[in-house]
Amino acid sequence: MAVQESFLRCTACEQEAEHQVVYAGRFVSEIQCTGCGAVTRLDVSEDYLPDLRQRISSKPGRLVRRLRTDPGELASSLPVRTLSKPVRMLQEFRAVWRSRS
Secondary structure, three states: OEEEEEEEEOOOOOOEEEEEEEEEOOEEEEEEEOOOOOEEEOOOHHHHHHHHHHHHHHHHHHHHHHHHHOHHHHHHHHHHHHHHHHHHHHHHHHHHHHHOO
16 A cells, blocks of 8 residues: 555545545555545555555566665565565555445
8 A cells, every 4th residue: 555645636625636546556545635534435445456466576677676676675674574564464455345345
């Protein structure tokens, strides 16, 4: 799950304001206006699982590419990323689950 800030026109208050955009994998699952607090949830559950399968199946190839281009960076980041991955996946699953309602 990733959260990014973006300047958008709010559909609730009709004002241009900063919004928090929540991604579940590659899909926008939630947009929250920081001005009025309105939340828009987008149901990504239908598309999420096929995308997750593709991301999992392509991971070995992406790791090999990173190993070839920058082995030092991969060696230093891999232990931390491996330990934090379950937490990141749980956050992503929660974002998908919330988008369903």
